[in-house]
Amino acid sequence: MHLPPTRLPSLQGWAAYSLLFLIFVTITYEHSKAWNHPNKGDQDLDLTLGLKIRNFEALSDGYHHPLLPALVAPFAEKQLRYFATAKLVNIAIGAVAFWVIAWVGLRLVGPIPTFLTLVAISPGLSNKSAEFTAEPLLLLLTVLTFYGLVRGFEHPRCWIMAGIAAGLAYLTKGSGLLLPIAYTLTVFRFAPK
Secondary structure, three states: OOOOOOOOOOHHHHHHHHHHHHHHHHHHHHHHHHOOOOOOOOHHHHHHHHHHHHOOOOOOOOOOOOHHHHHHHHHOOOOOHHHHHHHHHHHHHHHHHHHHHHHHHHHHOOHHHHHHHHHHHHHHHHHHHHOOOOHHHHHHHHHHHHHHHHHHOOOOOHHHHHHHHHHHHHHHOHHHHHHHHHHHHHHHHHOOO
């Protein structure tokens, strides 16, 4: 499977991507004001798990997956600023996810479909990035898994990256279990012998 080379955006195109990213960051900041209480959703449980990971008490509480709490564990403390730091980490993950989606889209489909995808996905990604929740990290790992699987037909070593991303997605959220299954079926069904 050979992918056609895609054209990179022009200077105006990069300006549009940058403007869209600025809007994404602004909306994320506004959404973060509404999520200023760590007891909303599962935020407090993930924060507590991060504190337990830092103190070497537990890797999981039996319900929550450990990857996101492990990423904020170095900042864990029994102060409210831990919650603020965890939200900043999640905003950074959301920003990285935005640019990874742009990078993958530009490499696979071109500038216009990529821009339209980012316009459609930015409000939801912004909303979830403002909370301390695993969805931005799951999206990031899902996109990397997809890219690795697609590129694996041309470069089989990319399937290693896809497998690692799928495994990390499973450690991020329960619905991430579908990615290792899809990865395994794809590699065993379509991989060259």
